[in-house]
Amino acid sequence: MGSDLAGGGRFPAAFMGAGTSSFTDFLSGYAPGLLPGHGPSGPVAAGPLADLPHATTIVTATCDGGIVMAGDRRATAGNMIAQRDIEKVFRSDEFSCVGIAGVAGIGLELVRLFQVELEHYEKLEGRALSLEGKANRLATMVRGNLTAAMQGLVVVPIFAGYDEDSQAGRIFSYDPSGGRYEEHLFHSIGSGSVFARGSLKKLYKEGMPVQDTVLACMQALYDAADDDSATGGPDLARRIYPVVATVTADGFRRLPDAESGEYAQTVVDERMRSPDGPSAPLRAAPVS
């Protein structure tokens, strides 16, 4: 790791000159020790890894004029709840957001680096990256964590944002080797993703307004928490609700707790009457 300034307090040579517009590339040259997941390589015992806090379920869906992303608040370490109110959905820049599942420590660092990466590029180049460009940068960063992932420190992000070129929301998912896949309509990641995706599949309709999409995501998270022990449901007693973010042409917006609490309350109230939630019609609507 380099010191923050060279002798005499002036900028080190790496800071001056044309250089790269990627902060990750700059860091890997100047202070590689600060990259997420950078550490001693070699075989690692499986035991301690399972006891590291893991982030769980994130759902995301496109809606009319943007996207919605929501994540539960639980982090688990083995069968223990490591944290009740962890946040796993983040603003990556004005027109995108990112959620993480997997080893929380590395995931949070990855998000922090990704946020700096996007802002750094924008400041140096005088223009923001395209949404595709941002998605590709994240893929490279996930791939950079491959060595750690092979040892069990797996982090999988999900990225979504408003594409100013096509004026619509888009979603990108990743695998631990850095594979990048564009998802259509909706997607979920993490331990409860199977249940959440099944739920969303029945509730989601293309082009729903933002509010309906938020509610659908909230239902999906409830269903995930219902069947997956690692996913936390809305905690009305402690007023801990899922983090919900929307990205539209107006930019990123994280719903305030009061607002996200209202959605959570609605879902919980309904489940008091009907524990399995709304049921989808048995047959698809006839083609008109």
Next chain:
Amino acid sequence: MPFYVSPEQAMKDKADYARKNIARGRNTIVIQYADGILFVAPNPSRALHKISEIYDRIAFAAVGMYNEFENLRKAGVRYADFNGYLYDRGDVTALGLANAYAQTLGTIFTESNKPYEVEIVVAEVGQTAERDQIYRITFDGSVADEHGYVAMGGQADRVASALKERYAEGMTLAAALGVALGALTGGQENGDGTDITAAQLEVAVLNRAGEHRRFRRLTGARLEALLAEARPAAASDTAEEPGGTAEKASGTAEKASGTAEKAGDAGEKASDAGEKASDAGEKAGDAGDEAGADSGS
């Protein structure tokens, strides 16, 4: 080339060289207003900025050689992003950055043959106007802690004294822009800022209120509206001081050279070295033609 040059002479030559070339450029003004810090630079380019964002609360303004201050700007962005990532976003300060710039410019000035022909300002908007920080760093690495306003570039002294006359604490954004425009055009005949259009200006603010990144460029319709609001203020400013205007009009020879130097800017330093020792009268004369050509275009 002489075999021996005394260090004193060498430093003086370098300083003269840098100072002279910086003075050929246009001005950049940094001025505090009630809700933040305003940056104004006459700059017809949409892409080659003189004013830029460094970090959440910190911005950068420069005059001089574009490639040199662009280098410094990039170094500043890397410094800020690196330290913000290493520690915390709140740990990146204008003072730290100003010191790094000062050390870097100071080293370049003493160690290399050619000093950087730049002058820069690093400004940080605080929670209150009292906690705003404005540092001006010159080509030799000296730092000045400024309050209220800073003028850099050609005829900086004249612009600074015009700013001093008009500046007041707690101005609105439009009033501050009016003051800056008045100071920029103060030496010219119609010194009310009406001859400057939005397309010729680079304007940005560091906003005291807000989240995340406080730096905003003011362009297009937003800037037009602000200019319309600012112009009456600038005009009445000049009207209130007929004595001042008359005084300015009387200093003819000096002014001719001032306008000319400004017009001769645009980064065209072709006629550089030969002119270094030329006498002032000649310079004012041939530069006057350039000024005429400029206003015609």
